[in-house]
Amino acid sequence: MKYFLLFTIFSFLLCSCAKKREQIYPEKLPMTESVYASATVQPDSMYQAYSVAMGILDKIWVEEGDKVAKGDQILQITNTSPELNQKNARLALELAKKNYSGTAAVLSSIEDEIQAAKLQLKNDSINYNRQKKLWNQNIGSKVEFDNKKLAYELSQNQLELLKKKFDQAKNQLETQLRQAENNYKTSLTTTNDFTIKSKIKGTVYALYKNPGEIVNTVEPVATIGKSDMFVVELLVDEVDIVKLHIGQKVFITLDSYGETVFEGTLDKIYPRKDERSQTFKVEALFNDPPETLYPGLSGEGNIVIAEKKETLVIPKTYLINGSKVLTDEGETSVTIGLENMVLVEILDGINENTAIYKPEP
Structure with missing residues (x-):
């Protein structure tokens, strides 16, 4: 009698526990899988x-x-140095222009020397040719002929040297002019800076x-940033970044707007990982932005990476170790597909008529 009473009590307790277990059936519902990201609103082109x-x-x-x-x-x-540098550069430019144009004595003096050398060459050429004719007629001395010839050749050389001197001076002055122009332009840029x-x-x-x-x-x-266009900066975990591509749908909630959900589109993916936070930054644009936005508004974003209009789903809390559920036959293995924060898609293992139970914590 004593053992029978204990068995009856034990059976009652088991039945009571079984009755208390939460029982549900898988349902066919629309399903989306998304990547979570923290969100911050910033002006575009800031x-x-x-x-x-x-x-x-x-x-x-x-x-x-x-x-x-x-x-x-x-x-x-304010800084006085750039103004002084600009004035000095302008004075140097004016001097370089005068030297190059010939109004200063640099090139004009060489030109005067060239004119004098041309006259000297002409005179020595006349004397040489005259003496040469006389020498051809055996008139005059050999020494006198050689002196006239040497004077003529020296005059030629002197003229060539002066021409080269003029060209070198002109090139040097042209270079100085260009340098002065560059320095003056630099001084103007520095002042504008x-x-x-x-x-x-x-x-x-x-x-x-x-x-x-x-x-x-x-x-x-x-x-400084744009006034009428804002972007949503999203920080995505490195394990999820490979699932993203431009054009994906984004659902955004902002702390300032409570439970209101705004829809956006993924617009940009930055390829560089932040080593401190181990995240990647991506940007989304509002499809229909809120009326009022400020830089730094924070919230959350969910980037949709897959959607199905109807599929078999169960609450994620009913999964055991990510691949099993508790049925009347005990733990049953299942194959899962899409998943989000609440639901998980069941591809194989159970159907709509299979009762499942919430595992004990």
């Missing part, structure tokens, strides 16, 4: 502006939030310096 020269911030032409056009002045940096201008039409989102502060070449002075 960049940080830097100064290419050191100086003191003299004037800020805009305020944070102002709209700017391409080429608009953003900041003015002290005025930082916007490279795009957009909005000034941040200014990092105040008037009177020192500006260098390694710290940004402003952040």
